[in-house]
Amino acid sequence: MNICIIGAGYVGLTTAAVLAELGHEVHCIDHDEWKIRLLNNGEVPFYEPGLEELIAKNDNYLTFSGRWDDIKRAAVVVICVGTPPRPDGGTDLRYIEAVLDRLATTIKSYKTIVTKSTVPPGTNEWMRAELIRKGVKPQLFRIVSNPEFLREGSAVYDMFHPDKIVVGLEPDDDQSLAVMQAVYAGINAPYLTTSLTGAELIKYAANAFLATKISFINEMARICDAFAVDVNDIARGIGLDPRIGPHFLRAGLGYGGSCFPKDIKALEHAARSRQVEPHLLKAVQTINATQLDVCFQKLNEQLAPLTDKKIAVLGISFKPNTDDTRFSPAEALIRRLSENGCTVAAYDPKATLSEPLTRVTQVQSVHEAIQGADGLVIATDWDEFRTLDWGQVKAAMNGTLVFDGRNCLDRHAVEQSGLRYMGVGRP
Numbered sequence: 001m002n003i004c005i006i007g008a009g010y011v012g013l014t015t016a017a018v019l020a021e022l023g024h025e026v027h028c029i030d031h032d033e034w035k036i037r038l039l040n041n042g043e044v045p046f047y048e049p050g051l052e053e054l055i056a057k058n059d060n061y062l063t064f065s066g067r068w069d070d071i072k073r074a075a076v077v078v079i080c081v082g083t084p085p086r087p088d089g090g091t092d093l094r095y096i097e098a099v100l101d102r103l104a105t106t107i108k109s110y111k112t113i114v115t116k117s118t119v120p121p122g123t124n125e126w127m128r129a130e131l132i133r134k135g136v137k138p139q140l141f142r143i144v145s146n147p148e149f150l151r152e153g154s155a156v157y158d159m160f161h162p163d164k165i166v167v168g169l170e171p172d173d174d175q176s177l178a179v180m181q182a183v184y185a186g187i188n189a190p191y192l193t194t195s196l197t198g199a200e201l202i203k204y205a206a207n208a209f210l211a212t213k214i215s216f217i218n219e220m221a222r223i224c225d226a227f228a229v230d231v232n233d234i235a236r237g238i239g240l241d242p243r244i245g246p247h248f249l250r251a252g253l254g255y256g257g258s259c260f261p262k263d264i265k266a267l268e269h270a271a272r273s274r275q276v277e278p279h280l281l282k283a284v285q286t287i288n289a290t291q292l293d294v295c296f297q298k299l300n301e302q303l304a305p306l307t308d309k310k311i312a313v314l315g316i317s318f319k320p321n322t323d324d325t326r327f328s329p330a331e332a333l334i335r336r337l338s339e340n341g342c343t344v345a346a347y348d349p350k351a352t353l354s355e356p357l358t359r360v361t362q363v364q365s366v367h368e369a370i371q372g373a374d375g376l377v378i379a380t381d382w383d384e385f386r387t388l389d390w391g392q393v394k395a396a397m398n399g400t401l402v403f404d405g406r407n408c409l410d411r412h413a414v415e416q417s418g419l420r421y422m423g424v425g426r427p
Contacts, residue, residue, distance in 0.1 A: 221425025315380025
């Protein structure tokens with residue numbers, strides 16, 4: 001099939017590369033000329049394991065440009081543009097609107113228009129009405145809601161091995177499911193068909209539930225601290241219950257990234273627009289917003305006064321295997337330490353601080369970060385941080401405190417080296 005992807009971000013590029021691997025002819029459009037130049041030079045503008053190699057492997061099936069005319073020969077158009085948050089918590093749909101303006105002047109033959117961007121409930125129905133209002137004949141297109149469930153850091157794997165493929169259809173659409181099955185031919189996963197708005201809400205519900213598990217275990221960690229109980233024991237105990245499962249039950253600094261914070265606020269905003277008060281969603285966000293305070297207070301209690309202390313912070317990205325720092329708890333902690341007079345040496349294998357910070361230096365290695373440090377913080381659980389030689393760490397540091405802000409370390413190994421271990425909910 002000839003497929004056009006609009007948007008060359010995490011979702012757009014991963015989708016483009018995988019569909020090319022499946023044998024489709026894929027053209028990816030983006031308005032960012034710098035990004036297109038990079039891609040045409042064989043480079044990916046962000047770090048995602050395996051993506052650059054997959055794009056290079058399928059360069060005969062992939063093209064990148066800013067030419068909207070390439071939509072004309074595509075049978076399927078996949079929208080993967082950003083939907084950033086507005087100040088009121090709603091979703092900014094300006095990029096969706098810009099795509100609709102372009103489509104309205106380009107569609108001359110039948111298109112299946114697939115929305116992969118995360119959009120508020122009711123958006124796909126509005127998109128259909130907008131295209132008709134702009135003069136596109138209804139018989140020339142169908143709108144399909146096909147939300148993505150890709151994890152940054154393992155997006156390529158997730159695209160090849162989804163646990164489901166959600167397809168939202170218009171009420172009288174009896175042909176688009178077959179189109180989507182042809183698009184994903186070669187990928188083995190169950191199809192879940194629903195309405196356009198049902199598909200939109202499945203995406204929001206999934207992210208909201210996962211964020212709820214994170215906030216739940218972080219609140220349990222606070223309770224565990226009060227009763228001198230290890231929260232990891234609690235997580236293992238409830239994780240063995242098949243009704244709960246073990247995933248997203250590691251206490252730490254809280255969630256971040258481009259999806260969870262934005263999507264939960266958007267779902268809260270959408271609920272309120274229909275006079276539904278989302279009490280649980282509010283609590284999830286409150287716990288996450290205050291988790292950094294809890295962790296900072298732990299550090300302050302152990303190292304007070306923090307002023308003029310040198311703190312090594314390992315991790316800047318919001319999670320491992322990505323260079324994304326959007327809403328990163330690690331970067332937020334670095335900023336808080338800086339504001340409280342600490343000298344911070346920050347290191348991350350891939351990510352870069354999003355802005356210069358007073359008394360903060362980004363260094364090029366773990367060894368450089370820990371030299372003379374009064375305390376060490378694991379802020380992102382990269383694999384290389386889990387396997388450090390703690391004897392060497394002890395020798396390089398000035399102090400002895402290791403704060404495991406992701407509860408990812410072997411506590412016994414840390415303490416055996418003569419260092420003091422402090423976790424989240426691990427007295």
